[in-house]
Amino acid sequence: MPQDTYHHGDLRAACLRAARELLEEDGSAGLSLRAVARRAGVSATAPYRHYADRDALVSAVAAEGYRELAGHLAQAHPAPSTPDELAAVAVAYVQFALEHPALFRAMFAEPCDPTSEERVAATAAISEYVRGIVQSTFPGVDADALSTTVWALVHGLAFLHLDGKLDTSTPEVVAAQVRAAVHALFNASRAMAQTATTQTAV
Amino acid sequence: MPQDTYHHGDLRAACLRAARELLEEDGSAGLSLRAVARRAGVSATAPYRHYADRDALVSAVAAEGYRELAGHLAQAHPAPSTPDELAAVAVAYVQFALEHPALFRAMFAEPCDPTSEERVAATAAISEYVRGIVQSTFPGVDADALSTTVWALVHGLAFLHLDGKLDTSTPEVVAAQVRAAVHALFNASRAMAQTATTQTAV
DNA sequence: TCTCCAATGTGAACGCCGCATACATCCTAA
DNA sequence: TTAGGATGTATGCGGCGTTCACATTGGAGA
Numbered sequence: 053m054p055q056d057t058y059h060h061g062d063l064r065a066a067c068l069r070a071a072r073e074l075l076e077e078d079g080s081a082g083l084s085l086r087a088v089a090r091r092a093g094v095s096a097t098a099p100y101r102h103y104a105d106r107d108a109l110v111s112a113v114a115a116e117g118y119r120e121l122a123g124h125l126a127q128a129h130p131a132p133s134t135p136d137e138l139a140a141v142a143v144a145y146v147q148f149a150l151e152h153p154a155l156f157r158a159m160f161a162e163p164c165d166p167t168s169e170e171r172v173a174a175t176a177a178i179s180e181y182v183r184g185i186v187q188s189t190f191p192g193v194d195a196d197a198l199s200t201t202v203w204a205l206v207h208g209l210a211f212l213h214l215d216g217k218l219d220t221s222t223p224e225v226v227a228a229q230v231r232a233a234v235h236a237l238f239n240a241s242r243a244m245a246q247t248a249t250t251q252t253a254v
Numbered sequence: 255m256p257q258d259t260y261h262h263g264d265l266r267a268a269c270l271r272a273a274r275e276l277l278e279e280d281g282s283a284g285l286s287l288r289a290v291a292r293r294a295g296v297s298a299t300a301p302y303r304h305y306a307d308r309d310a311l312v313s314a315v316a317a318e319g320y321r322e323l324a325g326h327l328a329q330a331h332p333a334p335s336t337p338d339e340l341a342a343v344a345v346a347y348v349q350f351a352l353e354h355p356a357l358f359r360a361m362f363a364e365p366c367d368p369t370s371e372e373r374v375a376a377t378a379a380i381s382e383y384v385r386g387i388v389q390s391t392f393p394g395v396d397a398d399a400l401s402t403t404v405w406a407l408v409h410g411l412a413f414l415h416l417d418g419k420l421d422t423s424t425p426e427v428v429a430a431q432v433r434a435a436v437h438a439l440f441n442a443s444r445a446m447a448q449t450a451t452t453q454t455a456v
Numbered sequence: 457t458c459t460c461c462a463a464t465g466t467g468a469a470c471g472c473c474g475c476a477t478a479c480a481t482c483c484t485a486a
Numbered sequence: 487t488t489a490g491g492a493t494g495t496a497t498g499c500g501g502c503g504t505t506c507a508c509a510t511t512g513g514a515g516a
Contacts (some may be wrong), residue, residue: 085475096473097475097477106473
């Protein structure tokens with residue numbers, strides 16, 4: 053808290069906060085250790101006492117992002133168990149990506165560094181969360197396979213929206229599109245079933 | 255072609271090639287304009303005669319990547335029109351991402367710069383290609399919506415694999431997983447139909 | 457054929473960056 | 487009270503993106 057003492061007090065947290073702010077303000081390019089140090093009111097090399105290098109700091113920010121994402125999803129629905137509720141969580145996922153584009157990109161910009169246990173733990177939590185949802189929404193189905201599919205679909209939607217490949221004009225439009233995609237995942241087989249029945253007969 | 259003349263001959267293409275090589279060798283961090291210039295055997299500032307800045311060069315590499323990806327997909331199957339053939343194209347998509355991880359990331363690292371018409375054209379081509387496949391695979395379905403879903407699913411799978419969130423041990427394992435996910439997209443509704451029939455009755 | 461000019465490549469310089477090293481300050485536990 | 491570890495500072499190195507003034511060239515028009 054105190055500014056004028058030699059020791060900062062909680063430089064670790066201050067760096068994390070500054071890094072997060074810089075990321076949201078100027079994107080990934082603006083996130084430099086020196087800028088973080090400046091914002092924390094500290095010399096350029098001080099952050100190295102708390103983070104081994106720039107990647108370590110980015111990893112910490114990413115881990116924070118994973119936890120926030122998890123919270124955001126849980127807030128959309130605490131325990132989804134129907135396709136509609138699952139779609140609501142999917143919407144929250146994409147919404148999070150659009151609200152924090154630079155953070156979201158930082159979270160997935162590089163292969164998740166296995167040496168950052170904080171990071172693997174956070175991603176594992178998300179993965180497990182999705183799996184749990186799928187399991188309760190579709191009991192009796194191979195939850196591992198389907199949860200991968202669902203995650204991939206939603207994750208892909210988030211990125212396509214982020215890349216401006218889809219209509220992102222209003223949150224409502226985005227939400228509708230995500231819901232449509234999720235429901236399409238369940239309706240697509242109808243067309244297949246039609247063509248299949250012509251072969252399989254009734 | 256000639257090396258010892260003052261003028262390079264085709265520095266534009268040489269930069270592109272060097273950039274591509276550096277990307278594959280050292281990842282995105284290794285792609286610096288100065289390194290490109292060194293590799294092309296030219297002064298550090300020469301590339302600026304052909305690319306406005308680093309981003310412009312990266313955009314050019316990305317555009318090349320899009321075209322290669324399109325070719326790779328077409329090679330997997332020229333005109334897919336069944337779910338299995340569509341799955342084969344999906345496998346090719348993910349395979350491309352895993353074979354050129356840095357390039358693939360560069361292609362989607364930033365929102366597609368609308369000022370790079372070369373880039374938007376290349377991505378539009380991919381988008382249109384997917385839409386065409388879906389349309390011929392599932393005639394009578396809203397091709398726009400479903401193609402978005404399919405692309406998102408495959409794109410998400412590619413990224414999850416790239417991020418090491420899925421088993422990437424062998425190409426066969428990956429291919430099987432992608433096929434499973436694509437087919438899951440058609441089978442998921444079966445479970446839904448079951449639970450639905452308990453309400454709708456027969 | 458000569459000449460000029462636009463295109464292309466060079467060199468030096470600026471400020472930023474990540475990072476290593478040596479040094480300064482402070483808190484705390486013995 | 488006092489070491490010593492933890493934390494922050496000062497300095498410096500090499501690399502980077504980018505700008506600007508300058509050098510070299512090939513080719514179009516006289």
